[in-house]
Amino acid sequence: MTVLVLGATGATGRLLVEQLLNRGHQVRVIVRSRDRLPEAVINHPDVTIVEASLLELSHEELGQHVTGCEGVACCLGHNLTFKGLFGHPMRLVTEATRRICQAIEQSKPEKRVKYVLMNTAGNQNRDLDETATFANRFVVGLLRWTLPPHVDNEQASDVLRQEIGKNNPSLSWAVVRPDSLVDRAETSAYDIHPSPTRDPIFNAGTTNRINVAHFMADLITNDAIWGKWVGQMPVIYSHEAK
Known part of the structure; x- marks a missing residue:
């Protein structure tokens, strides 16, 4: 299987590339600078690197890069700097998701491509009746006005939910929603839920980045797991978050 990974130089994207390579898959990455990739990835025979913004x-170039890919994983995000939070592109994840999905549709794949988007537990799945306290709704409302990356996360998932939908002939999707991310050296036990089981603002749990990478790799490469979560926005918690 060939998988295109977006955000491969990020903290979670690097781990996802490693997970996929360890499972014997071909990986394509689109990165601004190949120098930000680990040396083991740069020199790996199963990695194709596209150095570009x-x-x-x-559209033609994107079409070339998605052609032949059976899965796409998006781990793009905003750097935690003033420029990263408030500078352009303010809708990085949304526009990347929209353009990649359009390229997939235009490539007319023989088999539906799997698109897995890394998002956040702070973004509600508006296809479900996910309850939230007044305080939570108030804070989320403030985030929409003051923190562009939150809106980017919401709109990126809306591209899949509303523009692509669940019956698109060219691609299917899942949105992975981790809670507060932490770094761990190895995978550990984790739970997957259709909706948050904790308040992501006032009672947040934690999710190991390597567990997120493991679950995203499972979604792309394991048809049984994909069949369970396709068209949904599963929330992932590491066991230690309990």
């Missing part, structure tokens, strides 16, 4: 690629 994703949003500056033409």
Whole structure:
């Protein structure tokens, strides 16, 4: 299987690339600078590196990069700096998701491509009746006005939910929602739920980045797991978050 990974130089994207390679899959990455990739990835025979700014690629170029891929994993996010939070592109994840999905549709794949988007437990799945306290709704409302990356997360998932839908002939999707992310050296036990079981603002749990990478790799490469969560927005917690 060939998988295109977006955000491969990020904290979770690197781990996902490693997970996929360890399972024997071919990986393509689109990165601004190959120098930000681990040496083991740069020199790996199963890795194809496209050095470019994703949003500056033409539709034709994106079409070439998605052709032949059976899965796409998006781990893009905003750097925790003033420029990263408030500078352009403010809708990085949304526009990347929209453009990649359009490229997949235009490539007319023989088999539906799996698109897995890394998101956040702070983004509600509006296809479900996910309850939230007044305080939670108030804070989320403030985040929409003051923190562009939160809106980016919401709109990116809406591209899949509303623009792509669940019956698209070219691609299917799942949105992975971790809670507060932490770094761990190895995978550990984790739970997957259709909706948050904790308040992501006032009672947040933690999720190991390597567990997120493991689950995303499972979704792409394991048809049984994909069949369970396709078209949904599963929330992942590490056991230690309990």
